[in-house]
Amino acid sequence: EPVKRPSDTQRRVPGKKMVNVAENTLLDTEASVLATFDFLSTENVDMEDDEDNFSDEMEDAVSADDEAEERMDNRRIKSKVLGSGDDLGEADTENVLTEFDFLGPDSGEGGREGARNQGDGSEWGPRRPLMGAPGVDEDNIDAALGLGELAGLTVNNEAESSYDISATKESFRKTWNAKYTLRSHFDGVRALAFHPVESVLITASEDHTLKLWNLQKTVPAKKTAALDVEPVYTFRAHSGPVLCLAMGATGEQCFSGGLDNTIRCWNVPSSAIDPYDSFEPGVLSGTLWGHTDAVWGLSMHATKLQLLSCSGDGTVRLWSPHSKVPLLHTYTAPDPADGIPTSVDFVRSDANQMVVAYTTSRSVIMDLETGKQVVRFDSDQNPDASALSKQINCVVSHPTLPMTVTAHEDRHIRFFDNNTGKMVHSMVAHLDAVTSLAIDPNGLYLLSGSHDCSIRLWNLDNKTCVQEITSHRKKFDESIFDVAFHPSKPYIASAGADALAKVFV
Numbered sequence: 001e002p003v004k005r006p007s008d009t010q011r012r013v014p015g016k017k018m019v020n021v022a023e024n025t026l027l028d029t030e031a032s033v034l035a036t037f038d039f040l041s042t043e044n045v046d047m048e049d050d051e052d053n054f055s056d057e058m059e060d061a062v063s064a065d066d067e068a069e070e071r072m073d074n075r076r077i078k079s080k081v082l083g084s085g086d087d088l089g090e091a092d093t094e095n096v097l098t099e100f101d102f103l104g105p106d107s108g109e110g111g112r113e114g115a116r117n118q119g120d121g122s123e124w125g126p127r128r129p130l131m132g133a134p135g136v137d138e139d140n141i142d143a144a145l146g147l148g149e150l151a152g153l154t155v156n157n158e159a160e161s162s163y164d165i166s167a168t169k170e171s172f173r174k175t176w177n178a179k180y181t182l183r184s185h186f187d188g189v190r191a192l193a194f195h196p197v198e199s200v201l202i203t204a205s206e207d208h209t210l211k212l213w214n215l216q217k218t219v220p221a222k223k224t225a226a227l228d229v230e231p232v233y234t235f236r237a238h239s240g241p242v243l244c245l246a247m248g249a250t251g252e253q254c255f256s257g258g259l260d261n262t263i264r265c266w267n268v269p270s271s272a273i274d275p276y277d278s279f280e281p282g283v284l285s286g287t288l289w290g291h292t293d294a295v296w297g298l299s300m301h302a303t304k305l306q307l308l309s310c311s312g313d314g315t316v317r318l319w320s321p322h323s324k325v326p327l328l329h330t331y332t333a334p335d336p337a338d339g340i341p342t343s344v345d346f347v348r349s350d351a352n353q354m355v356v357a358y359t360t361s362r363s364v365i366m367d368l369e370t371g372k373q374v375v376r377f378d379s380d381q382n383p384d385a386s387a388l389s390k391q392i393n394c395v396v397s398h399p400t401l402p403m404t405v406t407a408h409e410d411r412h413i414r415f416f417d418n419n420t421g422k423m424v425h426s427m428v429a430h431l432d433a434v435t436s437l438a439i440d441p442n443g444l445y446l447l448s449g450s451h452d453c454s455i456r457l458w459n460l461d462n463k464t465c466v467q468e469i470t471s472h473r474k475k476f477d478e479s480i481f482d483v484a485f486h487p488s489k490p491y492i493a494s495a496g497a498d499a500l501a502k503v504f505v
Helices: 015-027 029-043 048-060 065-082 090-103 109-117 138-145 148-152
Strands: 178-183 189-194 200-205 209-220 227-236 242-247 253-258 263-267 284-288 295-300 307-311 315-319 327-332 341-346 353-358 362-367 373-378 392-397 403-408 412-417 423-428 434-439 445-450 454-459 464-470 480-485 492-496 500-504
Touching (some): 178 209, 189 500, 200 242, 200 500, 242 295, 307 341, 315 341, 315 353, 362 392, 362 403, 454 480
Parallel strands (some): 392 434
Antiparallel strands (some): 209 227, 242 253, 253 263, 295 307, 315 327, 341 353, 392 403, 412 423, 434 445, 445 454, 454 464
């Protein structure tokens, strides 16, 4: 009787006979290979790249019937999970199958997915792509990690210049970083002023000079990210320290006051001037005489060519610098007990008024025409305090609102309503005397400088500090003398007792 070839269904090897098949494989190599291929073809798995793993499986199958049954079940699951269409590399297949034998069906890409479909490992949650993998949205990863503002910091804890804490209505709420360091003065820098439209800065120093800086002409500095700038012009006329500075509305003139009791009027040279050109005598256009003591403060009118000055001689004077008779008016304190004027500014919300601050913590709004007091601000909260601790070092008028801001020796910044004269807010703003103030052209932010070596940016809406920058080193217990906003460009600047001026962007 001819031997009939068994059908496919008859050729299946039952799980219970796996032990016998394995034993026969050890005795008869040919039979073992045939049995192996029969098994593989039955399960529809392409195992050409996994012969070593399979032979290991067959050798392990001799242990017991139960183990053989369990491995058969695992092998069936693996066949369903991997399928004939999975194209794994040889090394990947070996690793996947090896892990499969020990860990069960939760290994490999398909294994995890299959196990999840069966309800195993569902607690893992959705799979997340690897960092840096193709097609991964880095912004989404940062958002998922919740880094927020920390994502903008470098390893030095310094925010990158491109990083912006964006606010919808604000152009100045950003992280400011030192960009330019101005090193040329030989003594403390007392004052500075930006050109209204160009990237140009003028500084005034105790070394008797003023300097013109073009921020577009820079040279790389050593060991720092900041850029060094060389001055393009040096103004020489004062016979003593230059204490204050004011820039004309057009940027064509600037004015400086000094310890020599004079106010010097300058024609601002072109920022493209060659610093090695011969001296140009026409830069000094005139000198205003009249004060009998040091000139401590200057303020330029926003639209008219008029200048206010305050002096240690106890007077405030109004000038028209280019008139034949430049002195228009001399003002004295409404009350002799007010003391010596320390700072002066035009009231921006009323072109016919000025605000004057005194050494006694008092400040007064006066009418420019009559010289009479309009409203008085009294910030003397402690009558027993010494006269020095009460002093107001700087006063500024808000550019759009009827509000006055004062900086005090007692570390406070105070805010006053011009209409009522009442103090609307007072805060301890620094760790040492507050020396200088500046308000940005939009009236949204206040910049303050102090002898605690820091400048601070304040939100005027809620009176909170947005950023603090340690800017200068101390010299004789003094640090920062002046701060300024650029009228039209994203620059702020500080002047220090360390003979440096710094510009931030």
